[in-house]
Amino acid sequence: MIEAKLEKSEIEKLQTFFNATNKQLNNASNYALREVINWVKSQLVKRTASETKIQQKPLTQKTSKGTARIHSSVDKTNKTARLWFGTYKISLARLNPRQIGKGGSKKRKNSRAGVVAGVGGSIFRQGAFLMPIRKKTGEAGVVPYQVMKRAGRERLPIIKQTFDYSDKAITVEKEIMSQVPKKLADTLRAKLKWQTEKN
Numbered sequence: 150m151i152e153a154k155l156e157k158s159e160i161e162k163l164q165t166f167f168n169a170t171n172k173q174l175n176n177a178s179n180y181a182l183r184e185v186i187n188w189v190k191s192q193l194v195k196r197t198a199s200e201t202k203i204q205q206k207p208l209t210q211k212t213s214k215g216t217a218r219i220h221s222s223v224d225k226t227n228k229t230a231r232l233w234f235g236t237y238k239i240s241l242a243r244l245n246p247r248q249i250g251k252g253g254s255k256k257r258k259n260s261r262a263g264v265v266a267g268v269g270g271s272i273f274r275q276g277a278f279l280m281p282i283r284k285k286t287g288e289a290g291v292v293p294y295q296v297m298k299r300a301g302r303e304r305l306p307i308i309k310q311t312f313d314y315s316d317k318a319i320t321v322e323k324e325i326m327s328q329v330p331k332k333l334a335d336t337l338r339a340k341l342k343w344q345t346e347k348n
Contacts (some may be wrong), residue, residue, distance in 0.1 A: 151193075151326050153185050153333050155228040163338060167345045177340035178228050184340075185333045186221050186230035192325050193234055193318075194219070200317040202271035207243040234322060236315035241266045241274065241296035244312060248279050264296050264310070274298060274310050 155178055164174045198205040209219055212235070221232040244266035264277040279294040296310040 151232045153230040173344040177344045180340045181337040182230040196321045197318045201314045203267045236318045238311035238313045241310045242292040246296050
């Protein structure tokens, strides 16, 4: 979890410096919290996607269980904003998978047929295949294909293929957390300046 919190002492100093009213201070702090937590969300998704070489969209979507992968909230009373970023494994089916055969494997030394996914085919699963997903009604599922791989040489069992991005996401989260205090202080100063100058 990443937390952006406005300390009372910092708020009071800025209120005195700008000679701001309580209403102006309240408005400025709420604007600052929302802007900073949205910045955190944007940076977290962009940097994690860049580090892992996967698309940004799956990082903002709900998991297969329906839980939010990324969620933020603002507590106006306590002047705190929080963001949760779940590092659940992502199904390769959400990362634009593509089946490659013997022809496509020439570009990959010592590789055989399988599935590539991610940005520019950054993820390769040797021996995996695309399995069409259909609802009971016959309609296509949320994703048209699931990426599966046989556990052994037998036809069954088959295992759903996922991508674990947790390590890099946690590293990115720590880097962003270190930037939040200064970002929040600068943003509050700018918002308070704007509030006092417009009236």
